[in-house]
Amino acid sequence: MSVDSEWMPKSALVNRIVRGDKQALAELFSLNRDRLWRMVNFRLDRRLYGRIDADDVLQEAYLNAAQRINYFLIEASQSCFVWLRMIVSQTLIDIHRRHLGAQRRDAKREVSIHGGWDSQSTSFSLSFHLLAHLTSPSQAAVRAELSEQLDAALGIMSDLDREVLVLRHFEELTNRETALVLNITAQAASIRYIRALGRLKDVMAAIAGTTND
Amino acid sequence: MIEPGDELCGKKPPMTESRDKYEGEIDGFPFTPETSRDWGRDPLEFLLTEIAERRRNGEQPSVEQYVARHPELSERIRELFPMVAAMEHWKTRKEATMLKGRMSQQLEVRRIGECRVLRELGRGGMGIVYEAFHERLDCRVAVKLLPLRFFGASKFRQRFEREAELAAKLQHTNIVPVLQFGVHEGFCYYVMRYVEGVSLDWIIDRLRASNGIVYAEEITQLRSGAVTGELTVTTNANAGTAQPPAGSSRSVRDAEKPGHWLNVSTFQHRSLRRSSWRKFARIGLHVANALRYAHRQATVHRDIKPANLLLDKNGRVWITDFGLAEGLERDPHNDEAELSGTLRYMAPEQFSGRFDERSDIYSLGITLYELITLRAAYAAETRLELVHSITQSSLPRPRQLIPDIPGDLEAIVCMATAGDPDRRYQSAGEIAADLICFLNEKPVRARRPGWDFRKFLRQRLFAKRQG
Numbered sequence: 001m002s003v004d005s006e007w008m009p010k011s012a013l014v015n016r017i018v019r020g021d022k023q024a025l026a027e028l029f030s031l032n033r034d035r036l037w038r039m040v041n042f043r044l045d046r047r048l049y050g051r052i053d054a055d056d057v058l059q060e061a062y063l064n065a066a067q068r069i070n071y072f073l074i075e076a077s078q079s080c081f082v083w084l085r086m087i088v089s090q091t092l093i094d095i096h097r098r099h100l101g102a103q104r105r106d107a108k109r110e111v112s113i114h115g116g117w118d119s120q121s122t123s124f125s126l127s128f129h130l131l132a133h134l135t136s137p138s139q140a141a142v143r144a145e146l147s148e149q150l151d152a153a154l155g156i157m158s159d160l161d162r163e164v165l166v167l168r169h170f171e172e173l174t175n176r177e178t179a180l181v182l183n184i185t186a187q188a189a190s191i192r193y194i195r196a197l198g199r200l201k202d203v204m205a206a207i208a209g210t211t212n213d
Numbered sequence: 214m215i216e217p218g219d220e221l222c223g224k225k226p227p228m229t230e231s232r233d234k235y236e237g238e239i240d241g242f243p244f245t246p247e248t249s250r251d252w253g254r255d256p257l258e259f260l261l262t263e264i265a266e267r268r269r270n271g272e273q274p275s276v277e278q279y280v281a282r283h284p285e286l287s288e289r290i291r292e293l294f295p296m297v298a299a300m301e302h303w304k305t306r307k308e309a310t311m312l313k314g315r316m317s318q319q320l321e322v323r324r325i326g327e328c329r330v331l332r333e334l335g336r337g338g339m340g341i342v343y344e345a346f347h348e349r350l351d352c353r354v355a356v357k358l359l360p361l362r363f364f365g366a367s368k369f370r371q372r373f374e375r376e377a378e379l380a381a382k383l384q385h386t387n388i389v390p391v392l393q394f395g396v397h398e399g400f401c402y403y404v405m406r407y408v409e410g411v412s413l414d415w416i417i418d419r420l421r422a423s424n425g426i427v428y429a430e431e432i433t434q435l436r437s438g439a440v441t442g443e444l445t446v447t448t449n450a451n452a453g454t455a456q457p458p459a460g461s462s463r464s465v466r467d468a469e470k471p472g473h474w475l476n477v478s479t480f481q482h483r484s485l486r487r488s489s490w491r492k493f494a495r496i497g498l499h500v501a502n503a504l505r506y507a508h509r510q511a512t513v514h515r516d517i518k519p520a521n522l523l524l525d526k527n528g529r530v531w532i533t534d535f536g537l538a539e540g541l542e543r544d545p546h547n548d549e550a551e552l553s554g555t556l557r558y559m560a561p562e563q564f565s566g567r568f569d570e571r572s573d574i575y576s577l578g579i580t581l582y583e584l585i586t587l588r589a590a591y592a593a594e595t596r597l598e599l600v601h602s603i604t605q606s607s608l609p610r611p612r613q614l615i616p617d618i619p620g621d622l623e624a625i626v627c628m629a630t631a632g633d634p635d636r637r638y639q640s641a642g643e644i645a646a647d648l649i650c651f652l653n654e655k656p657v658r659a660r661r662p663g664w665d666f667r668k669f670l671r672q673r674l675f676a677k678r679q680g
Contacts, residue, residue, distance in 0.1 A: 041311040150303045169300035187253030197296045
């Protein structure tokens, strides 16, 4: 294989996982822990704060990943991280259903293991974060707080635009990972990202405009 | 094949999409060349990704650099670059909120490092302060547990350690010494000497109350509030081991060396009154001396305010939290800054990201202003109004509020709180010198604001034109 030495180490890890080495899976998991932890915290329903801890979710997700280790070769061939993230997301959905009841979310919003990602399934608890501190964008604007303006701006953007920005910046996904998560091409992912940034700029400008009035 | 164990090199990938390189390829799988994976990627997206990655690695990439290199994209780079920065800032903020939210819910601590926790003194957005017993040093200490959780060797943790090391090097009679620092279950903490005293904001509140007198004995009783700084004191005044009010304050007087004003206790008469101008000046002098020392060591405080100044029963002032956790706690855009009342003491230039030792002098000035006038320097309904008033430096003169304030003391406070750093005292030594002059009834360098004849004329002229 014509690989440079830089990514050789992880290849070895991956090959151990393919052979069913759970220790290697744990190592891979901890390599990606920072990003996964942030994702869980961000997407955990506010009503579960205090009851559920991100670390508990990740622990449960790891056990789920270990159960699926035989599928690793097929499911993770595109990206190990995206595979882990998908398992964490499914775990999160299970936990939400267990604690908040099934009626809250319909089946359509679930993540299918093979079909990649439905943007709605990743947006479900964003609104709790975005709307927790404010009631309207103009109200936030008055407070002249950049982060709150961003909360407001993201709150009124379309689900897809918001999702792309959250994936790229909050969860620190690469363009390729974003493409896989959204099940689109790398080209489409890059175009959507740029478009979302442009819309963010417009919305922010509009919010700033109301402040200056 | 590389041996297991070599695998977790943990090296952070340097730049653009480099994380992709870390994605393992599986033996026997068709290898997808890097180029075809990225086929058709928007070139602008490529650049913005690089910018975001560089920010995450602690660099400060400049727009101009990218514009110069890619003139064809210059307009769009200028448009979208600030959005990338804003999103990254937003992430940091959210992350900090999550870390903090986590901590307050679950934490119950019995031991921190070598310290046995005796009780919680207070908690707030900035962390939890405990009174503890240090078993190796065999003494009572205060431990501040910061609500920052670090995974591995993150850049925040490195910064915390660097700051704590600097803080531990400061040895001054008016600075609460940092004895130790470390990480407890992922949370950073630092161990400080336990100071039996009360914070100046408590003093200000008490003086503002109807009788307007604080007695030295009260400090002994209230010592629990001492190290909490901006945190809410959760213990009541007579909790636990508080000593009964001393029948006589002999020990207090013994500590004094009469004749030398510097050593004369602030509580010489065992009390502090609204008109204790000289004692207020001495408090200012203690702080100025400590600042002068710290500034010489190239350490700035960044958060001088009444809540960070402790007064012990001997009348000595102690500055807490020197040079610590400045990144997260001292961010002017931080919500916590507003909640803990920090914003009010920030120099106007801090809002545009500039800070030097003169900003500490400004904060000391505002603290003295509040101490002599007993009212908030800036009272505003909203954050925006507050920031606006601070940047406009629209501070009423202390003697307009309380005519009894000595003119020279007012002049010192006004010079320290000048909006333009160039018009302030240029060093802590200068304000210390003026406070010494005031205490010795010699003329001070600071000009009384009313005496600025030219400014007066200018204002008159301006008023006429307006009329």
